[in-house]
Ligand SMILES: NC(=O)C1=CN([C@@H]2O[C@H](COP(=O)(O)OP(=O)(O)OC[C@H]3O[C@@H](n4cnc5c(N)ncnc54)[C@H](OP(=O)(O)O)[C@@H]3O)[C@@H](O)[C@H]2O)C=CC1
């Protein structure tokens with residue numbers, strides 16, 4: 001089985017480890033590095049068989065090194081990796097905004113790098129991951145990464161220049177859905193429903209709507225129209241959403257997220 005080492009096991013790193021375990025990956029083939037002992041012990045306890053290792057060990061033993069630190073923390077990680085990696089290594093970066101060229105400039109010549117933007121639904125095997133090979137990554141490297149990520153959800157390959165937009169849409173996307181659900185549960189509270197009931201009503205509605213969308217039988221516009229009866233309740237709700245500019249707010253929000261991804265890349269240009 002492919003040995004995977006995660007450099008930085010925070011939220012997305014843990015989601016990947018947990019998703020791979022659920023997908024049948026052997027815990028002994030999953031390694032991770034962590035800055036703090038306490039976090040390392042916490043993960044080892046939560047996922048028996050999985051081991052915290054040093055960066056050196058990770059580089060020696062892993063077929064795939066997955067970088068999952070915050071973009072702001074990348075420099076020391078790269079500095080540690082420089083003497084450890086060569087063309088037979090494979091680096092997968094999950095970091096928002098960081099281009100493959102940043103790695104290629106720092107690491108030894110020929111080290112293959114694949115940039116990936118996943119999302120946290122990896123935890124439940126429903127990730128959307130977009131992958132882009134860097135300069136030294138071959139079709140075989142791409143196939144390895146695709147296979148790996150296919151255990152935790154869907155995978156698409158995109159040109160690297162689309163990764164900032166992808167990050168804004170599917171990388172950050174789950175947060176926007178959670179935010180909407182949270183706001184709708186509050187609306188239930190406003191209308192006098194108990195919180196647990198409001199939660200159940202909205203979450204199951206979200207699951208049902210997501211399933212209809214995923215089955216792809218109809219365009220979202222048609223699905224929405226089918227709920228919107230003439231002179232009914234839904235159109236009154238929609239009028240308020242339009243009045244408050246929710247569509248424009250979503251366009252602006254996702255554009256702002258894209259801009260931040262571009263900025264994160266620029267902050268590490270030099
Ligand atoms: N969260 C998400 O939904 C997504 C995140 N990403 C990307 O994944 C990366 C991680 O994000 P996220 O998981 O949210 O962030 P977290 O801060 O939760 O995770 C990063 C982890 O890396 C650890 N770390 C930092 N430096 C080192 C180091 N030198 N060696 C070992 N571990 C280190 C951090 O420790 P400490 O806590 O001590 O700082 C932390 O546990 C980011 O680059 C982000 O852009 C991509 C897609 C989705």
Ligand SMILES: O=C(O)[C@@H]1CCC=N1
Nearest residue numbers: 096167170171172173
């Ligand atoms: O907020 C972030 O920067 C990360 C990248 C995509 C989702 N979370």
